[in-house]
Amino acid sequence: MLKIRLQRVGRKHDPAYRVVLIEAHRAPQSGAAKEILGNYEPRKKTLALKRDRIDHWVSKGAQPSQTVKDLIRRSEAKK
Secondary structure, three states: OEEEEEEEEEEOOEEEEEEEEEEOOOOHHHOOOOEEEEEEEOOOOEEEEOHHHHHHHHHOOOEEOHHHHHHHHHHHHHO
């Protein structure tokens, strides 16, 4: 099963996240992402998503986490 979730990157006390496609049965912190679908920096309030690729993977059966669903909804509201 494929999941679309956040992967933390960045320094201590300066979080940044990648939105990644990852296999759910593998260790989530292994860093073995199939594809990077965007990034999110909460301190700078920047969000960049590859909506076409996210829609592609969701149509193939990938399940976004609740946080990623919220980020997608937020990016749609900005437009």
